[in-house]
Structure formats: structure tokens, C-alpha cells
Amino acid sequence: MKAACFIRRIRQIRDSTSLRRSPIAMATVLINEIPVEIGPSETLNCIQAAQRAGVEIPSYCWHPEMSVVASCRMCLVEVGDKKPDGTIAMQGKLFPGCQTPVKDGTVIVSNSEKVKAAQKATLEYLLLNHPLDCPVCDQAGECGLQDYSYEYGRGYSRLQEPKNIKPDKNDIGDQITLFTDRCIMCTRCVRFTREISGTAELQIVSRGTHEEIDIFPGDPCNNKLAGNVVDLCPVGALCSKDFLYEQRVWWLKTKNSVCPGCSTGCSITVDQNEDVLHRLKPRVNEQAQGHFMCDDGRFGWKYVHSEQRLTRPEQRSQGTLVAHDWETVLPALRKKLQDATRHAPSKFAVVISPWATVEEAYLLAKYAKTLTSQARLAIGPVRRIGADDLYPKDVHGQPALPAKFVIRAEKCPNRRGVEAVLQNLQGSVVEFSQILDQISRGEIETLFVLGGDPAGWIREEDVEKLKNLKLLVVEDLLESAASRQADFVLPGAAWAEKDGSFVNHNGLAQAIHRALRGPQEARPDGRILMDLSERKGLFHAPTLRSEIGREIPALAALSIGELGELGVMLQTPIVTEKPRLQPT
Ligand code: SF4
Ligand code: SF4
Numbered sequence: 001m002k003a004a005c006f007i008r009r010i011r012q013i014r015d016s017t018s019l020r021r022s023p024i025a026m027a028t029v030l031i032n033e034i035p036v037e038i039g040p041s042e043t044l045n046c047i048q049a050a051q052r053a054g055v056e057i058p059s060y061c062w063h064p065e066m067s068v069v070a071s072c073r074m075c076l077v078e079v080g081d082k083k084p085d086g087t088i089a090m091q092g093k094l095f096p097g098c099q100t101p102v103k104d105g106t107v108i109v110s111n112s113e114k115v116k117a118a119q120k121a122t123l124e125y126l127l128l129n130h131p132l133d134c135p136v137c138d139q140a141g142e143c144g145l146q147d148y149s150y151e152y153g154r155g156y157s158r159l160q161e162p163k164n165i166k167p168d169k170n171d172i173g174d175q176i177t178l179f180t181d182r183c184i185m186c187t188r189c190v191r192f193t194r195e196i197s198g199t200a201e202l203q204i205v206s207r208g209t210h211e212e213i214d215i216f217p218g219d220p221c222n223n224k225l226a227g228n229v230v231d232l233c234p235v236g237a238l239c240s241k242d243f244l245y246e247q248r249v250w251w252l253k254t255k256n257s258v259c260p261g262c263s264t265g266c267s268i269t270v271d272q273n274e275d276v277l278h279r280l281k282p283r284v285n286e287q288a289q290g291h292f293m294c295d296d297g298r299f300g301w302k303y304v305h306s307e308q309r310l311t312r313p314e315q316r317s318q319g320t321l322v323a324h325d326w327e328t329v330l331p332a333l334r335k336k337l338q339d340a341t342r343h344a345p346s347k348f349a350v351v352i353s354p355w356a357t358v359e360e361a362y363l364l365a366k367y368a369k370t371l372t373s374q375a376r377l378a379i380g381p382v383r384r385i386g387a388d389d390l391y392p393k394d395v396h397g398q399p400a401l402p403a404k405f406v407i408r409a410e411k412c413p414n415r416r417g418v419e420a421v422l423q424n425l426q427g428s429v430v431e432f433s434q435i436l437d438q439i440s441r442g443e444i445e446t447l448f449v450l451g452g453d454p455a456g457w458i459r460e461e462d463v464e465k466l467k468n469l470k471l472l473v474v475e476d477l478l479e480s481a482a483s484r485q486a487d488f489v490l491p492g493a494a495w496a497e498k499d500g501s502f503v504n505h506n507g508l509a510q511a512i513h514r515a516l517r518g519p520q521e522a523r524p525d526g527r528i529l530m531d532l533s534e535r536k537g538l539f540h541a542p543t544l545r546s547e548i549g550r551e552i553p554a555l556a557a558l559s560i561g562e563l564g565e566l567g568v569m570l571q572t573p574i575v576t577e578k579p580r581l582q583p584t
């Protein structure tokens with residue numbers, strides 16, 4: 001499965017002329033007789049140069065973000081030089097492709113009998129003590145040993161002696177477990193904790209055939225990036241306790257998305273089966289976060305299946321919230337909002353959470369301004385916790401600059417996107433606290449809140465203030481003190497249940513995609529808002545983004561509609577941080 005993905009990927013790369021040919025071609029490298037041009041500022045090893053030619057050189061220990069140790073020997077290739085007179089001189093021995101940089105005239109051969117024999121021998125060695133427990137191994141289906149054994153291996157083992165069985169280590173971390181005898185000692189996990197997290201919990205103990213990955217006694221691998229070692233492990237040695245024995249990976253359906261846990265906006269994949277979310281994994285995006293993600297984001301999605309989810313639209317009747325169908329609630333709400341804004345046009349406010357997508361913010365803000373041009377548009381609470389958390393750490397636990405990964409203090413995915421919409425439609429960004437003050441003073445009687453932050457959006461002491469309202473509409477994910485007090489409750493969707501886009505701290509707009517359906521009657525918020533505002537057509541995020549891009553200069557980059565796998569960078573600054581203007 002993994003090999004098929006890789007082959008598809010390298011075909012895409014090979015078919016892309018722009019990637020294969022650098023604008024200023026300087027060096028030409030021959031890979032299995034295929035010429036590839038390397039740009040003057042590029043430093044590539046044989047594996048990377050071969051990828052560019054559409055050739056796979058198998059590898060285990062090499063990772064583009066970490067130091068090269070060339071220990072697994074899976075990437076051995078023949079290397080030589082093409083002389084100016086056209087003759088080729090090959091070196092006598094094989095070289096690890098990961099550790100061999102290419103230059104003009106480098107010749108790489110990865111498909112000779114000599115290389116194939118080395119690959120077979122390497123795999124036979126790596127599999128010597130590896131248990132044949134694929135049927136119960138979580139990694140089966142996406143395992144580097146399975147795939148390479150099939151592609152490059154011998155197909156049988158000549159080992160007569162008993163395998164060297166080592167004890168599993170379930171206590172290696174709160175979120176990770178180690179099946180010690182599956183380890184091929186590539187040291188990716190060890191290097192990650194030394195070079196990326198900087199926390200250095202993992203190490204190799206013993207030597208030779210007895211060597212094992214282990215922790216220092218009493219110091220488990222619990223750093224905030226620890227889950228990445230599971231992704232990095234090319235075999236099923238390091239496994240996620242959260243995912244262990246949950247699913248066979250071939251049952252999972254995967255969609256690209258963005259982690260909503262903070263304003264870094266890590267590119268991720270969402271794996272689900274039968275509308276149950278099982279796993280988030282990072283997706284490489286150099287403009288977002290790079291190769292990794294943090295454990296807060298990786299394991300922080302459980303609220304998606306919370307029992308506190310709002311599941312049915314409700315309308316207050318004789319003091320009690322009563323569940324109805326959407327066809328009843330939405331027209332009733334529309335009528336109430338029309339009456340309220342006709343009666344007191346200046347006393348209507350809308351609060352849009354920084355967890356809402358750009359499309360939802362646009363739909364709701366537009367609708368509010370259609371009801372009354374005096375509608376006050378505010379952004380919901382922007383949750384911040386502490387300071388940005390930079391990695392790697394030094395021996396004192398302080399950031400060792402330059403940072404390779406940042407978990408941001410701003411715990412929402414789309415403040416910049418929502419602010420851009422509000423700035424454009426209102427000329428200012430009003431904060432929720434100002435709206436609460438105005439409610440207390442009786443200046444606002446009707447409030448529509450689009451929530452979405454699973455940690456809630458209103459403090460207990462502020463809930464009382466909502467009692468001053470004549471009409472409260474709450475569109476949210478989870479039940480709260482505010483939703484219990486609302487006149488209308490609209491069950492919205494979690495980020496994994498809808499299409500849309502988020503703009504991260506750096507102005508990178510990325511698309512999120514609907515991976516699963518929400519519970520019962522919960523609906524994607526964009527669809528709810530389209531129906532409520534009686535917009536023609538169905539909710540289609542790329543179409544709406546095109547409209548938004550045409551209308552809002554700061555979001556002009558969205559006009560392309562489809563944002564691709566990596567997103568687009570907004571060209572212009574979105575809003576000035578200060579001053580925040582008072583509502584008009
Ligand atoms: S546990 Fe996995 S990542 Fe770590 S050395 Fe072993 S095979 Fe490599
Ligand atoms: S850094 Fe932020 S966006 Fe990235 S995984 Fe962690 S919480 Fe999610």
C-alpha cells in the first residue's frame with residue numbers, strides 16, 4: 001500500500017516538468033540512465049535526486065529533517081562519475097544513497113544485480129529477529145518492512161536458530177508503546193527526541209544483537225511532540241496507545257485537513273471509518289508546520305464524539321427548549337430575526353468564533369448586514385494559553401533557536417480569517433467583551449453566536465448577562481450554559497465534519513475537508529447559514545471562496561477556489577492588530 005502511494009507520488013513528480021527541470025539548470029545527474037537537472041542552490045542526496053527522476057531508492061533511517069546516520073544500509077546504490085569525455089567510471093563498492101550528495105556528472109545505478117543482491121541481504125538481516133506478527137501488528141498495511149520485503153526482499157528466511165525475542169515496553173510513554181522485537185534500530189525515534197523535540201528521552205541501550213530502544217529509568221517519552229515517533233517508526237515497533245488495535249489501516253478513509261488546535265494550522269490527514277474518527281497524522285507542508293504535529297492536536301479531537309454534542313435543532317417554547325426538525329426551526333428563526341431587527345435595528349449583534357471557517361464567517365456576517373446595516377459584528381473569544389512553545393528544547397528546557405516547531409499560544413485556527421471578513425464588512429473588529437458590556441447596558445437585545453470552540457466561549461460569570469437579551473441564538477458544537485439559555489439552538493459541525501478554510505498565524509489559507517458526518521441532525525454550519533439566509537444553491541466551499549476572494553481584497557488569494565493540498569499564502573496584510581475600533 002505504501003509502495004503504491006510512493007510510486008504514484010514519484011510519477012507525479014516525474015510528470016511535473018517544473019520540478020524535474022530547475023529554472024537555472026547547473027548540474028546533471030544520471031539515475032538509471034535518466035538525466036535529472038539539479039539547481040545551483042540545491043543540495044540533494046541520491047535518494048532525493050532519484051525521486052526527481054521517478055526512481056525509488058528504498059530507505060529506512062534517512063529523514064529529510066534529521067541528521068544522516070546511514071545505519072540501515074537499505075539505500076545502497078552504485079555511484080560513479082561521468083567524465084567530460086563522456087566515459088563513466090563507477091566506484092567499486094556500494095554507497096548509502098542517503099549519505100552521498102550528488103553533483104554534476106554523478107551517475108547512480110539502483111537497479112543492477114549488485115544493488116538488488118545488497119537489498120535482499122539487508123532485508124534478510126533486518127528481518128532476522130523480526131517477529132512474523134503482521135496479522136496483529138498495527139503497522140500492517142503501511143509498514144516499511146512489509147512493502148520493501150515484497151518489492152526488494154528474498155521472500156524466505158534462512159535463519160535456523162530461534163529468534164532473539166526482547167520484552168515489550170508499554171511504559172515508554174503515556175501515549176506510545178514499544179514492541180521491542182519489531183525494531184530495526186534505524187534510530188529515527190532517538191534522533192527525533194534529540195534534534196527536533198530536544199528532550200532526548202529515547203536512547204539505545206546494550207550493543208550488537210542485544211541493542212534496544214529504551215528510556216532513562218523513570219523518565220518516559222512524554223514530551224509534547226512525542227507522538228511523532230510513531231509516525232517516524234518505519235515498522236510497527238513504536239505504536240500509538242490511542243490507536244492500538246482500533247482499526248486495520250486499510251479500513252480507514254483519509255481526508256486532508258488542518259489541525260484546529262492552535263494558530264500554527266498544521267496540515268494533517270483525518271482517518272475515519274463509518275463516521276468514527278480514529279487518527280490524525282501530520283501531512284508535510286513546509287509553509288505550515290513542516291513534517292510534524294504536536295500531541296495536543298494529535299490526540300485533542302475526542303470532543304468530536306462527545307456526549308455533550310448538540311444533535312437536534314431546538315426552539316424555546318413556553319420556557320422550554322423543544323427539539324424540532326430543521327424545516328420548522330429555520331423559518332421560525334428567520335422570522336424572529338427579521339422582526340427583531342425591524343423593531344430595533346441597532347440592537348442586533350453577531351459573534352463569530354475564531355473556530356468558524358472563512359466561509360461561515362462570510363455567510364453569517366453578510367446575512368446579519370442584510371437584516372440590518374446596523375448589525376454589530378464581533379469576533380468570539382480568542383483563547384490564548386501561556387506563550388508560544390518552541391522546539392527543540394535545550395538541556396535546561398529552554399528553546400534552542402532557531403525553532404524547528406512551534407505550538408502557538410493562540411488556541412484557535414482562524415482568527416485572521418474571521419477578522420478579515422469582519423474588517424471588510426464593518427471596517428473594524430469588535431471583541432466579544434465589548435458586546436457583553438453592551439448587553440449589560442441594554443444596547444443589544446438580539447444576539448446570534450456562532451461558536452465552535454470545544455473549550456466553550458463564555459465564562460460562567462458572563463452567562464448571567466445573557467439574561468438581558470430578548471432573543472439569543474446559539475449555533476454551536478457542544479451543550480453549554482449559554483445553549484441551555486438560548487431561544488434557538490442550532491447543532492453545528494466539528495471541523496472534521498465540514499468543508500471550508502482556515503487562515504493560520506502566518507496568513508496561509510488552507511482548505512479543510514469533510515471527512516465524516518456529524519451526529520444525528522447536526523449539520524455543517526455553512527449549510528445551516530445558507531438555508532437560514534435563503535441563499536440559492538448548495539453550500540460548496542470552493543465556489544464561495546471564489547466569491548469571497550473577489551469581494552474581500554485581503555482574501556483575494558481565495559478567488560482561485562480550490563486551495564490545493566498545501567494552501568495559498570494571502571498576499572496582503574489582513575488587518576492591523578491595533579487599534580481595534582469601537583462598534584459603529
Ligand atoms: S523503534 Fe522504530 S523508529 Fe525507533 S529505532 Fe526502532 S525501528 Fe527505528
Ligand atoms: S501545533 Fe497547533 S495546529 Fe499543530 S498539531 Fe499542535 S495544536 Fe494542532
Ligand code: FES
Pocket residue numbers: 058059060061062069070071072073074075076096097098099
Ligand atoms: S536510508 Fe541510507 S542507510 Fe538507511
